[in-house]
Amino acid sequence: MRLIQLSLKAFRNYDQQVIEFSPGINVFIGENAQGKTNLLEAIHTLALTKSHRTSHDRELIEFQAKEAYVKGYVETKNDRLPLSLYLGSKGKIACVNHLQQARLSQYIGHLTVILFAPEDLSLVKGSPNLRRNFLDREIGQLNPLYLHHSVQYKQLLKQRNAYLKALHRGQQRDRIYLQVLSDQLSESGAYLIAERQKFIGRLEKLANRLHGLLSGNREDLSLSYVPSLSMKDKTEDLGQLRECLIQTMASGEEKDIERETTTVGPHRDDFSTCINGKNCQLYGSQGQQRSAVLSLKLAEIELAKALTGDYPLLLLDDVLSELDDRRQTFLLKTIQDKVQTFLTTTSLAGINQKLIQRPTIYRIEEGKIKDGVCQIDE
Structure with a gap:
């Protein structure tokens, strides 16, 4: 999969811009607050x-x-199609091949991206909410039905919490409606838990292999889904999960x-990362935590390829400067010649340029590509 062209109108600090990309590594370089991350x-928004x-x-x-447009031409192994997204007073309007999609869940998945930003380095040691968002974002791109259940679950959860508040304050007395909401919530909740467990299982196999390569086969990485449900045995059976x-x-x-x-429910669940059997969040060094996150991100790329048949786009938002030479080298060698990559940086000085083969450079200043596209001399 690759993004051939991106068109922006009134998006952030871009008044109007059309950019064509190379299939390899695309580097956005410039000072801070000029529009690289935009x-x-x-x-990501497209x-x-x-x-x-x-x-x-x-x-x-x-x-x-009053409104903004983001448009792009995407090429997959089977197709080439335009995508567009309108943001404005009418809300969001998403189109695939110029046809408006009735639901955003029907649109998402036509362009798959993996984002790796400095804040992702806290994925292992950060809050459970960060990890839940990670699961919802990544699984939702690969599974439209998961996205549907995720939206439905959040809506029902909001309704149930509002009704709980009304019951606590004596504004309602009918427990039957609470049971109805609980039944509906359990149906979507069971699906989310089952799919998250499947995703974690698949991701673990890929991440463990990559982490072994990164650590010189000195470390074993494992992932475990941590549900808020009290179950004797973990299961992916929807009926059992719903009943529980x-x-x-x-x-x-x-x-x-x-x-x-x-x-209780998937909005309270978590997953843990262990290295050599020890919880990385509690006992891992900063270096081990960073290696674990890097392994997870690279495993995402391989899993997306396995499930969709196409490699996703990789967005590296000023993250290479946060990685030491060893991890930077591992990242760049792993994606080399496989993944269309978009990288932001203020300077190439902190990047191992020998590993970035034939990158295309876009120099950004005040929301404009100032001096066109250039190549680094080999």
């Missing part, structure tokens, strides 16, 4: 219909403009009413 954000930096679409629209969710919510009903929130 280009990566535009690609793929997932939302930014990785803000949840407010208005922030994506150029100052004093229903029973757990029923037994914890009084506690949920008292706390005015749903205390």
Whole structure:
């Protein structure tokens, strides 16, 4: 998979810009606050219909403009098609091959991207919410049904929490409606848990192999899904998971009413990363945690290829400067000649240029490509 062309109109600090990309490594270079990350954000938004930096679409629209457009031409092994996304007073309008999609879940997946930014280095040691968002974002790109259940689950969870609050405050007395919400929530919740467990299992096999190469076969990496459900044995059976969710919510009903929130379900789940059997979050060094995250990100790329038949795009947002020479070398050698890559940096000085073969350079200044495209001399 590759992005051939990107067109922007009133997106962030880009008034109007059309950019054609090479199939290899594309480098956006410039000072801070000039628009390098905005280009990566535009690609991410084109793929997932939302930014990785803000949840407010208005922030994506150029100052004093009322609407923004992001368009791209995508080439896969089977097809070549235009994608477009409108942001404005009409909300979001997503089109595939000039046809408006009835739901965003029907649009997402036509362009697959893996983002690796400095904040991702805290994926292992950071909060559970960071890891849940990671799972939802990556699985949602590869599985439209997961995305559908994820949206439905969040809507039902909001309704159930609102009803719990009303019950706690004496504004409602009908427990039957609470049971109805619990039943509906359990159906989508069971699907999310099952798919997350499958994803973690697949990711672990790939990440462990990569981590072995990165560590010189001195370390073994393992992943484990940590559900909020109390189950004797882990299962991916939807019926069992749904029944377990229903029973757990029923037994914890009084506690949920008292706390005015749903205390069990995939919105409370997590996953752990272990190196040589020890929890990396608690006992891993900073170097081990960074290696684990790098292994996970590279495993994502391989898993996307295995599931879709195409390599995804890789977005590297000023992350190479955060990696030492060994990890930088491993990353660049692993993606070499396989993955179309978009990289932002203020300078090439901190990057091992010998490993970036024939990159295309875009010099960015004040939301414009100032001096066209150039190649680094080999």
